[in-house]
Amino acid sequence: MNDTTITVRRKFDLTNFFLSYGFYILFAVMFVVCGIISPFFLTKDNLMQIMWGATTLLVVAAGGTFVIITGNMDMSVGSLALCSSAIAVYAMNHGAEFSHMVIIIFAVGAAVGAVNGILVTYCKLNSMLATLGMMTLLRGIALNITNGGAQTTLPDEFRMAADFKIGGIAVLIIVSLLILILFQCILRKTRFGAYCYAIGCSEESAKRIGLPIRKVKMAVYILSGICAAFVGFVTCCKVGTYSGTIGNEMEFDVVTVCVMGGTSLLGGRGNIFPGTFIGVVLLYLINNILALTGASPYIYPFAKGLVIFAAMYVDALKNYRRRT
Template sequence: MTTQSLDRPAERRHFGELMGKPWAGVAMLLVFYIVLLAAFSILSPWFLSFNNMMSIGTNMAFIGLMAAAGTPLIIAGGLDLSVAAIAGLAGVIVALLNAAGVPIWGGVVVALFIGAGIGLLNGALATGLKMNPLIVTLGMMSIVSGLALVLTGGLSRPLFDPSFNWLGSGRFLEVPVPLILMLIVFAILWWLMRFSRFGRHLYASGGNAEASRLIGVPVARTQIILYVISGLSGAVAGILLSATLGAAAPTAASDHLLTVIAAIILGGTSLFGGRGSVWGTLLAVLILGTLNNGLTLMDVSSFWQDVTRGVVLLLAVALDIVRTRAAGE
């Protein structure tokens, strides 16, 4: 994208132009992240260690997975509020099937299919019946989290299987497995969104669905695929979470829905579609995770952490609006 600057006269590259660069928003997040790292390193002696960094990664991996898949969906004009509920249900399904004698990996496959199936249903309702995605997935969230409670009676189910638990707490070359999985998903989505035809279609669908439909862009198909990916990411996140915890709790993931959405918005994705990137979301996930971790190390109560997270989100969105104004859009 930097080729843009080549055909502009040098005198016009003032502040507004700089702010108008496609990467300006992500660059601002990166600066913020580095400032945050520096601040916590000074404030807490334990913060800047390899193990602490890795534990931030593990803690954020399942949120990151859902936020990664949610980003292209929102860019394409959709929204998935049911993703965290799907995570809860996925863990429950693995645990219940395992208790009933189904091999654990068989349960995992079933959970993945159910996650994808719920995504497909979301997509079909949102695009086929043209229902508002907010309403569709809000309803689905209620149904799915309700089902998870019904299936378990609201209780956590233990899930012990060494190979399965390795998914959640194992390490590969010293790096936690969930973190690796999350980064792989980010990398794949980045490639798809940046280079593939599908990626172009999703930006076009979210930018102007009617114009895209009229020139033959498969808008509905693109959105449905993204709903399926989002449902799938919910299932993977739920499986990782239950592997980390050694138990499937029906409501363990649903508290984190707001964090997932906050990360996507903080990352600069427009809720109205058409604009955003997974790098922004990744940085936002790291920022939220670092904030959480650093404040915990400094003995700040988790109630105050909620307050801080909200302030950061509002500040970031306000800054982004100031930035786009400066870019003269």
């Protein structure tokens, strides 16, 4: 993993430069091209719109990056977002108020995160399969207690939280960016972050030198669960109603943006702030520019898939060169 630090490159290698920063270059090029294609793209309103759409995925992907860096996977985030808000809606129907609902949402997130953590650390199940099972289970619970995800109007406070602005920027955007920066600091500047990288590089070695592997993994899964609950909360705020489509297919989006941002699925490599952040923004940028140019909405997923494939291919070429 760290053999790159030994070789000191004095000569500027153009190919290597392109491969290392290929994803950022792709992003910059797309940004410029979008600006040329549509005059509305670079307006403040439109950029705010992209960020507004990205708030949910930003936070859950930041939590997911922690999980992937430790070499595990959390496929239950989308269903957990749905389930936490569904339980809150269930409580609302039985007389809970706004503050109780918020507490319930985050408590469910933390609790399910802990269950995931126990399955993966103490029962030693394969993280992908176990969380896939949880994904099915949580979606079932959520749809079952809310009559198949029927639309439900939520208290006005949710809508008010979404409309609240500081200096013209919605407070939800600011909060999610702050969370992102906080997580990046945790990852890079604290002992906990270093433990995450160590476990991802080699769990065996981490165990040998006496790191608290189980505690770290549990913490990572609980963090991911809370982030997923945040998605449920924010989606409820944005729309003002609950429906069964919250967090649909989000688990695959999380893995996609993390990997596009340079996080390795094998663990031990990756970062949140430039990497995952740009991955998320790129994903929303594709939809945004297609909408601005008035393309048929049926092309969206196909175009999205092609860009994702290109980004991942560049990432793979980089690793290929590094290995040989």
